[in-house]
Amino acid sequence: MHLPSRRAGVRLTLLYGALLVASGAVLLALTYLLVLRFPADRVLVDGAEAGMGAGADASNGRSGGGVPGVRPAARSGDVFARLQEQASRQHADQLRELLVQSGVALAVMLVVSAVLGRLVARRVLRPLRTMTGTVQRISAHTLHERLALQGPADELKEFADTVDGLIGRLEGALHSRRRFVADAAHALRAPLTLEHTLLRETLTDRDATAETFRASSERLLEISRRQARILESLLALAGSHRGLVHREELDLAPLAEWALHIARPESERHGLRVSAAVAPAPVTGDPALVQRLVSCLVDNAVAHNRPGGRVEITTAVRDGHAVVSVANTGDPVAPEQVHRLFQPLRRVGRTADDGHPGLGLVIVHAIALAHDAVISARARADGGLAVEVAFPRRTVRDRDLRKGADDIGQLDKGTALH
Template sequence: MRLSPLITTISACARRLMPRRVRLRLTLLYGALFVVSGGVLLAITYLLVTGSPASLVLVDSGAGNPVVTPDSQGNLYLGPDPSGSAQLADFTQELRQQALRQHEAEVHHLLVQSGIALGIMAVISMVLGWLVAGRVLHPLRSMTDSIRRISASNMHERLAVAGPDDELKGLADTVDGLLGRLESALDSHKRFVANAAHELRTPLTLEHALLEEALIDRHATRESFRSNFERLLEISKQQARLLESLLTLSSSERGLDHHEPLELSVVVEQIVRTSRPEATRRGLRLKTTIAPAPTSGDSALVQRLVANLVDNAMGYNIPEGQVEITTRTDAGRAVVSVSNTGPTVPPAHVERLFEPFQRLGRTASGGHHGLGLSIVRAIAGAHNAVIVARARPDGGLAVEVAFLARTERPGRHGIPLLAPAPAATHRSRTDTAQLDTAAGGR
């Protein structure tokens, strides 16, 4: 139990002693690898030399037939039979001992000289490792300097690294892709802020004009004051709705905090029940075709999505028009679709209607600020849903939102199983075969 703090302390000290520069760490790594491999090579050479075949001492006395005689250490000598001459045997033994000493001296000399050569090559390897590490890290330093120069004012610049398709070029291409996405997000954010400022500036200007008119009009009556206050109150309500829409759009783009089982048919029935009085006031017909469509997600956001579709379908309609709302399950998807009659929508403009503050008209008539479908798209993206929109040939718009279907069979740990589906996309279609009903307003 007491070793754990000691190990932690040693690890912390090792981290502090570790060089901070990658080039120096690579140099030390290259040098250490060379020293280790050189030491292993030197050990192998030493073992091979010391384990070489036994020494051979040649003695020729000029008489007798020479024989090969081993001694107790495995050394061999060639000469007459040593048993025939004691003097010759002693002389041969002396020569054999001298040969062994010479062999040991040569091995020692080889070991010393090899160690010196290893030390010299270790220094050379460190220098070469420093140069090689600098060469390898040069593209990374160039990319780092380029990234440091890129800011919000020059987000269009790219690394544009040329060369072989290796890991460094792959990293540079990934950074370029990230910079492209950041540039698009920054441009979208700038447009959103500019449009929001424009939408808020118009009612503020009108409020200022109404207040100024009430102050400078010396003949103002109670009725005129009341009329101005009613208009100011309506403008304030519109601003509150705009701010609420902006907050909903922002929260939807952050993603979902939790999932819960949902039934689209129940959500649609609730929205239709609350929207029917407004539809009656506008002289519109609500037609519903409700079928079970189980899914999962954030119930408040899904309700807002359906409410926005229905509200826009009623707001951009014609007298005695119609709004058709359908729920169904199709190909592993829980689908809600809303279609409406209304003015003709150019097919090329359908995609643009899903951008913030984009409307067919230039004014925010009927309290619409052009955020309805952009909120729908943000909520659908947060739920990994697919949006298919098309302009109807006889006028109006059709929008279909397909959520991941929730199966009746629970998954492990009680979590509902979700049918597999492709990633969330938004597509603009003019092919009527793709949708029977779908919906939308602007």
């Protein structure tokens, strides 16, 4: 039955009241049927008294009442007929009285059911009202608050704990976004400040020549390229956080070869020795994001290396996972500082003016998270870093079965960093 009211309390009150009234009506109906089935013309007579009366009448030569010529059985039959008729009338009167009394009881039950239903509904909804008030008070500035519902481990307690977990993930995601925005603003402010300083010095220099203007323009062009790289990295990171919209089957091996081809001029300029051991490693994912992940791994290994160093890249299938791993030589990295490399704009043992925005491994982390991949990173003993990304080998059918929208809680799902 569709109820016009949308308030849960009214709906629960009507539901509980209707159930109680229906139960009372069924009980009264059963009682009425049981009484109705009882024989209405059954008369109970004491057999001893009946025998004594008949014997006395026979010894006197009379039949009940002393009427001559009438057998005792006839008089006895008339008495029983009158008793049966009287019993039937009494039974009908009792049924009518039972109906009247049942109607009164049902009316009283209706009022009592409404009161009890309201009390029960308020009792059931009290924790929900408390949780609703707490959630309404929580804002972006008070995400540290929790419902913290006390009581038995029932469905309401489970729901409150789920909401607390969601609020915790929202708090973590909001804190991460705020920190990222602040770091991104700091990274963009530095080249803008340098650009402003160069322009001001050039314009205020009265002895500036064409060569001076040319040198300043080249420096400004390099700063512009650096800003473009930062913005491109920020856009890629934002795109990876939106989740996967498109998936298809692809192979990591050709993606690794393409990334090495693109990075060859830079690696040759630094005199790096590049070795590749690529084998087929099929995965299911977004081709653009996976290609960006492999490119970021290779670019990071080339950019943060030492002259004459090494870069090693491998693709393979291992333990049911499609794996791409990139290792490089470079400056020593403390093992306890490795996880900081996957945080936005965190530089460990790197200069802030190396021309790289520091977002490569952050983008790798975000893309791996969107693909449910696992990242393993370790500092090499002779300097540098070794990073491995293991993708689950899903087919297109597996993807269709698990397809769903990524939400903000996915940001804190915890991609493993070993």
